[in-house]
Amino acid sequence: MARENFSDLIAFLAVARERSFTRAAAQLGVSQSALSHTIRSLETRLGLRLLTRTTRSVATTEAGERLFQALSPRFEQIDAELAALTELRDKPAGTIRITAIDHPIDTVIWPKLRPLLADYPDIKVEITVDYGLRDIVADRYDIGVRLGDQVEKDMIAVRIGPDVKMAIVGSPDYFAAHKAPRAPQDLLKHNCITLRLTSSGGLYAWELKKDEHALQVRVDGQLTFNAMPQMLNAALDGRGLAFVPENAALSFIRAGRLKSVLKDWCPVFPGYHAFYPSRRQSSRALALVIDALRYRA
Secondary structure (H helix, E strand, C coil): CCHHHHHHHHHHHHHHHHCCHHHHHHHHCCCHHHHHHHHHHHHHHHCCCCEEECCCCEEECHHHHHHHHHHHHHHHHHHHHHHHHHHHCCCCCEEEEEEECHHHHHHHHHHHHHHHHHHCCCEEEEEEECCCCCCCCCCCCCEEEEEHHHCCCCEEEEECCCCEEEEEEECHHHHHHCCCCCCHHHHHHCCECEEECCCCCCECCEEEEECCEEEEECCCCCCEECCHHHHHHHHHCCCCEEEEEHHHHHHHHHCCCCEEECHHHCCEECCEEEEEECCCCCCHHHHHHHHHHCCCC
16 A cells, blocks of 8 residues: 555544544544545555454454554654654643543642643643543553553553542431431432443442451442532432532531541552553653652652
């Protein structure tokens, strides 16, 4: 295939990765009709159908998937080498994409990145709130942030915060109508505010621990959210018990708007870690972001 047709391969990779002509066209800055024409021309030259199109979705054929798996890492390597050329510039630049849940974004990531971004205006940061355990390589993130025990072993992990103490909290109004739990099994009688896990689609079982005794309590209740701030707001409104990081609720506890229960059963999780793949070429921008986030006790 002639070198001038590499743009067709880039178009194919965008559609296969996004599984959408609409999103791929927006990413490439072309019209959907032009993108469709490019893909049809590529399929015609190869004599193979690469994509299966329906009114609702786009998927790779067997040949298309083979081509995608072969080309994607090679083009990523080219992109990484081109990005590394920013090392030659006076100031580090580029976009760093981060996936995390809202709690470390609010308490760790933003407070630490705020001064860095002021010092390096050519560095851009895109932060996505996501409670799923993302494959950051497949989803093209530069950094993932999760608790230490959730980081895959093949990743480089850097601690960015202290250990996280959890708390079970409810409002005074809630406890005026419900007897406070004295043991984990009592939670099954309470209206608990549950968390829907993005990765599995199931409800998070509260992980409790006292000394060497560990339990997973599958609580139930009237309300389910997929993010912590809404759970905390519901608890403040007296709608049930929430299981949240203690420092997220601490100001409300001190103000008397929330009460913490079963304190001796609330565990301490390993602190938040930033992680990234070892095989990816590290840019100066990425190195600066990681260093800014690094936990210094």
